[in-house]
Amino acid sequence: MNxxxxxxxxxxxxxxxxxxxxxQNIRFQRFLSILAIMASGFVAVILMGQIKGKGIQTLxxxxxxxxxxxxxxxxxxxxLLLLSTSIVALFCLxxxxxxxxxxxxxxxxxxxxxxxITGVNxxxxxxxxxxxxxxxxxxxxxxxxxxxxxxxxxxLRESIKYILINVLSSSLFLLGVAYLYAMLGTLNFAHLSLxxxxxxxxxxxxxxxxxxxxxxxxxxxxxxxxWLPEAYSAPPIAVAAIFAALLTKVGIYAIFxxxxxxxxxxxxxxxxxxxxxxxxxxxxxxxxxxxxxxxKKILTYNVIVGVGFIMAGLASxxxxxxxxxxYYLIHDILIKALIFLLGGTIISLTGTSKLKEISGLxxxxxxxxxxxxxxALSLAGIPPLSGFLGKVFITRGTxxxxxxxxxxxxxxxxxxxxxxxxxVFMNVFWGExxxxxxxxxxxxxxxxxxxxxxxxLTISLGLGAEGIHExxxxxxxxxxxxxxxxxxxxxxSQ
Amino acid sequence: MExxxxxxxxxxxxxxxxxxxxKSLIRIILGTSIISHGVNLLILxxxxxxxxxxxxxxxxxxxxxxxxxxxxILTAIVINFAVTALFLVLSYRTYKTLGTDDMDQLxxxxxx
Numbered sequence: 320m321n322x323x324x325x326x327x328x329x330x331x332x333x334x335x336x337x338x339x340x341x342x343q344n345i346r347f348q349r350f351l352s353i354l355a356i357m358a359s360g361f362v363a364v365i366l367m368g369q370i371k372g373k374g375i376q377t378l379x380x381x382x383x384x385x386x387x388x389x390x391x392x393x394x395x396x397x398x399l400l401l402l403s404t405s406i407v408a409l410f411c412l413x414x415x416x417x418x419x420x421x422x423x424x425x426x427x428x429x430x431x432x433x434x435x436i437t438g439v440n441x442x443x444x445x446x447x448x449x450x451x452x453x454x455x456x457x458x459x460x461x462x463x464x465x466x467x468x469x470x471x472x473x474x475l476r477e478s479i480k481y482i483l484i485n486v487l488s489s490s491l492f493l494l495g496v497a498y499l500y501a502m503l504g505t506l507n508f509a510h511l512s513l514x515x516x517x518x519x520x521x522x523x524x525x526x527x528x529x530x531x532x533x534x535x536x537x538x539x540x541x542x543x544x545x546w547l548p549e550a551y552s553a554p555p556i557a558v559a560a561i562f563a564a565l566l567t568k569v570g571i572y573a574i575f576x577x578x579x580x581x582x583x584x585x586x587x588x589x590x591x592x593x594x595x596x597x598x599x600x601x602x603x604x605x606x607x608x609x610x611x612x613x614x615k616k617i618l619t620y621n622v623i624v625g626v627g628f629i630m631a632g633l634a635s636x637x638x639x640x641x642x643x644x645x646y647y648l649i650h651d652i653l654i655k656a657l658i659f660l661l662g663g664t665i666i667s668l669t670g671t672s673k674l675k676e677i678s679g680l681x682x683x684x685x686x687x688x689x690x691x692x693x694x695a696l697s698l699a700g701i702p703p704l705s706g707f708l709g710k711v712f713i714t715r716g717t718x719x720x721x722x723x724x725x726x727x728x729x730x731x732x733x734x735x736x737x738x739x740x741x742x743v744f745m746n747v748f749w750g751e752x753x754x755x756x757x758x759x760x761x762x763x764x765x766x767x768x769x770x771x772x773x774x775x776l777t778i779s780l781g782l783g784a785e786g787i788h789e790x791x792x793x794x795x796x797x798x799x800x801x802x803x804x805x806x807x808x809x810x811x812s813q
Numbered sequence: 814m815e816x817x818x819x820x821x822x823x824x825x826x827x828x829x830x831x832x833x834x835x836k837s838l839i840r841i842i843l844g845t846s847i848i849s850h851g852v853n854l855l856i857l858x859x860x861x862x863x864x865x866x867x868x869x870x871x872x873x874x875x876x877x878x879x880x881x882x883x884x885x886i887l888t889a890i891v892i893n894f895a896v897t898a899l900f901l902v903l904s905y906r907t908y909k910t911l912g913t914d915d916m917d918q919l920x921x922x923x924x925x
Contacts, residue, residue, distance in 0.1 A: 449885055456892045460899065467903055475907040476919050479838065482900050486845045487833070489896075493852045493889055500882070501859035 321369065324378040324393045326362040327401050327440040331355050335433035345421075348429040352412055355433060359440065360405030367398045367790060375797060375807035377446065385808055386507035390446030392808055395794035397443040399645065399787075400572060403652040404443070406776065407564045408436050410769040414660055415557035417765035418667070423468055423555070431468070435461035435561070442569045446808060448499065448506040451573060452492055455538070459485050462566060466554045477553035484546045488537040495530045502527070509808035511581045512801050520584035528582040528589050532574065532596075539570025541630055542596040544623045548607065551622065552615040552672075556663025563622050564656035568648065571629055575644070578633060579798045586636050594634030594717075598728045600627030605732040608739035614662045614672045614747075617739050621658070621698065624736055625651045631725050632713040640716020642795040647709025649787070650780060654698050654706065657773040658740075661691045664770070665747055667761035669754060674743065679752030687763060688748040690774045695744050697777045699737035705780035818858040825851030838904045838914040842897065849893045853886045 334355035338348045369376055370393060380389040393401075412432065419428055438458025445451050463485075467478035500506060502524065503514040515524060537543045547567075551559050574593070582589055604623030611617055629651065632644030664687060665680065666672045681688035697704035710733065717726035780787075797803050825847055832844025860882030866874030908914045 449888070453888060453892070456896070460892075460895060463896075463899055463903075467906075470906060470910065472911055475903070475910055478903060479907055479919065482896070482903065483833075483841060483845065486896055486900065487848070489892075490845070490848050490852050493849070494855060496885070497852065497856040497859040500856070500885075501861075 320382075321376045321378055323362060323365060323369070324376050324391045324444065325380075327359040327366075327405075328391075328437055328444060330359045330362070331433040331440065332437045335430040335437065338430045338433070339427065342425060342427070345424050348424070349416060352429045352433055353409065356405055356409045356412060356436065359436070360402060360409065363398055363401035363405055366393050367395070367402065370395050370398055371790065371793060375804060377808055385810075386447075386505050386510035389450060390507055390509075390808055391444050392446035392508070392804070393444055394797045394804060394807070395790055396572075396575070396645070396798055399649060399790055399794055400443050400568070400652075401440055403649050404436065404439055404565060407652055407656045407773075408432075408561065410773050411557050411561045411564070411656055411660070413769040414560070414766060415555075418663075419555055419557055420469075426468060428465075428468060431461045431464045432561075435465060435565075437461075439565050439569055443572060446508055448496055448508065448511070452489070452496065455492070455569070455573075456489065458566070458569065459489070462562065465558045466550065466562075468558075469555065474553045477550050481546060481550040484537065488534050491530065491537075492534045495527055495534060498527050498530070507808070508576065508580055509805040512805055513809070515581055515584065520582060524582070525585050525588055528577070528585075529592065531577050531582075532589065532593065535570045535573040535577070536596065537570070538567070539574060540567045540600070540623050540626050541570070541574070541593075542600050542603075544600065544604070544626070547623060548616060548619040551619045556660060556667065559663065560656045560659035563619070563659045564652050567622060567626055568652055571626060571648065574630070575633060575798065579641075580801045580804055583636075583801065590634050590636050593630055594722055594725050597627040597630030597634055598725055600624070600630070601728055601732040602627075605735035605739070609735050609742075612674045614666060614674060614743055617743055618659055618662045621736060621740065622655055624732055625655065628710075628713060628729055628732070631722075631729050632709075632716055634725060635713070635716035635720040635722060637716045637719045638795055638799055639712050639719060641798055642791055643709050643712025643714075643716055645709075645791045645794050646784070647706065647713060649791075650697070650705040650709050650777070653773060653777055653780065654694060657690075657770060657777060658694050658698055660766075660770050660773070661687065661694055662743070664761075664763055664766055665691075668759050668763065670760035674746040677747045677754075678750035679748070680754070681748035682752045683754075683756055683759075684763060686767060686771075688744075690770055691744055691748065693774055693778065695737075695740040697781065698740055700733055701737075703781045705777045705784075707781060708784050814862050815858055818854060818862065822851045822855045822858065825854065836916050838908070838916065838919075841916070842900050842904060845900070846893070846897050849889070853889055853893075856882050856886050856889070 334351050341347050375394040378391040438454050441454030445454055463482050467474050540547045601624050604620050607620035608617050629644050629647050632640040669677045697706050700706035700710040714726045829844045829848030832840045860879045863878055865876030865878045868877040
C-alpha cells in the first residue's frame with residue numbers, strides 16, 4: 320500500500336476541476352496548470368526511486384483485497400512513461416501559452432489539457448482492465464474536445480471521423496472485456512495472468528487476445544492507422560504535438576501490458592502477428608512519409624513508423640528487444656513532440672505546409688534550422704542522439720529471435736524516415752530566401768524556449784543513456800517476469 | 814435465457830452496423846449508440862444470468878447474483894451517455910458550419 324501511487328491521477332484532475340471555476344482568469348489557469356504538471360512529474364520521480372528501492376508499488380483503493388477492489392499499480396515501465404509524459408506535457412503547455420490564442424484559452428483549453436493528462440496517467444497506472452477502459456475514455460473525451468476546440472471547418476470535419484472511430488473501438492474494447500470476464504471471471508491484470516497461466520491459453524483465449532490487439536492497435540495506430548494522418552493535422556500545433564507524443568503511446572502501453580503480462584503463452588501466434596502488423600505499419604508509414612510533399616503529412620506518417628518500430632521490439636520478445644522498445648518509447652515521446660512543435664512553427668511562420676512553397680528559412684531563423692536538423696537526425700536514429708540506442712537494441716532483439724525480415728524492414732524504414740525528414744529540412748531551410756522578416760505570418764517569439772529544452776533533452780538522453788539504463792533494465796525485467804507484478808499486486812492473498 | 818439474449822445482442826449489432834454504414838451523420842450516431850447498448854447487454858449476459866439474492870453476508874439467500882457486470886454496465890452507460898451527447902452536439906455544429914451531414918461530402922480530400 321502506497322498512497323503516492325495515485326497522485327499522478329489526482330493532481331491534474333483536481334487542478335483541472337479548480338480551473339473550471341476561474342474561466343476568465345487565464346493567468347491563474349496557466350500558473351496552476353504548470354504547477355500541476357510539474358507536481359505530477361515530481362511524483363513520478365519519487366515513484367521511480369521507491370520502485371527501484373522496494374519493488375513494484377501498489378495501492379488497493381479502500382483497502383479491498385485484490386482482485387475485488389480497484390488496484391493502482393506502478394512498476395518501472397509505468398513510472399518511466401509517467402515521467403516522460405510530464406516532461407512533454409510541460410513543454411507543450413509552455414508552447415501553447417504563446418500559440419494557442421485567447422479564444423481557446425478562455426474556452427477551457429487548460430482544464431481539458433489537464434484532463435487529458437489525467438487520462439493518460441491513469442491508463443499507465445491502472446491495474447485492471449475495466450479501469451483501463453475508463454481511463455481511456457477520460458483521455459479520449461478530452462481529446463475529442465481538444466481536437467474540435469476552435470471549431471474551424473477542417474477541425475470539425477476531422478473530429479467527427481476521429482470520434483466515430485474511437486467510439487466504435489471503445490465498443491469493441493468492452494466486447495473483449497465481456498468475453499474475458501465470461502471465460503476467466505476476473506478483470507484484474509495480475510489475477511487474469513494467474514488464471515490464464517492455470518487454465519492455459521487455448522484457442523478461444525488467443526482469439527480474445529487478438530480482439531484486444533485490434534482494439535489497442537486502433538488506438539496505437541498499429542496497422543489500423545487510417546484515421547491518424549488527417550485527425551492529427553487538424554488541431555492547433557500544441558495539441559497536435561501532445562497527441563502525437565502521448566495518445567498513440569497509451570495504446571502501445573496497453574499492448575505491452577496485455578501481451579507481456581496476460582497473453583504471453585502463445586508467442587508463436589500472438590507475437591508473430593504483432594511482428595507482421597508492426598512490419599506492415601512501418602512499411603506503409605514510411606511510404607506515406609516519403610510520398611507526400613506536405614510537412615503535416617510527413618510528420619504524421621512518421622508517428623506511424625515509430626509505432627511499428629516499437630512493436631517490433633515486443634514481437635521479438637527477448638530482453639534486448641523489450642529493452643530497446645523501452646528506450647525507443649521514451650525517445651519517441653520526446654522527439655515526436657519536438658518535431659511537431661518545430662514543424663508547426665515552420666507552418667505558422669510561412670503560412671503554408673506545402674514544401675514546394677517554402678525555402679531558405681535558415682537565413683532568418685538559424686536556431687530553428689539547427690534544432691530541426693538535430694531533431695531530424697534523432698528521429699532517424701543517428702548516433703549519439705537518443706533514437707540510436709533504441710534502434711540498436713530492437714534490431715538486436717529481432718535478430719536474436721530470428722525475425723531477420725523484421726529487423727531488416729526496421730533498418731530500411733529508418734533510411735526512408737531519414738530521407739523524408741531531410742527532404743523537409745533541405746526544402747524548408749536551404750535555397751533562396753523569398754520570405755523576408757516582415758512578410759512572415761507568425762513569430763517564433765517565446766516559442767524557442769520549449770523547443771530548445773526538448774532539443775537539449777534529446778541530445779542528453781542520447782549521450783547520457785547510461786543514466787537511465789538501470790531504470791530501463793528494471794522496467795524490462797518486470798515486463799519479462801510477470802511473477803514480480805503478480806506478487807506485488809496479489810501479495811499474500813493469492 | 815442466455816440464448817435469447819445472445820440473439821438480441823446479435824440483432825442490436827446488425828442494426829447498429831447497418832446504421833453506421835449509412836451516409837447521414839445522425840444515423841451513424843444512432844448506430845454507435847445501438848452498438849454500445851448491444852455491448853452492455855452482452856456484458857450482462859456474459860456474467861451469467863443467475864437468479865438469486867444480493868451477495869450480502871448474513872443474508873438468508875443461498876444463491877447469489879453476480880453484481881460486477883451490473884457495475885461495469887453502469888459505468889459504461891454513463892460514459893456512453895457523455896460521448897453520445899458530445900457527438901450529437903458536435904455533429905449539429907458541423908452541420909451548421911459545413912452545411913451538410915452527408916459523409917461523402919465530409920471526406921478530407923480537398924486540401925491535398
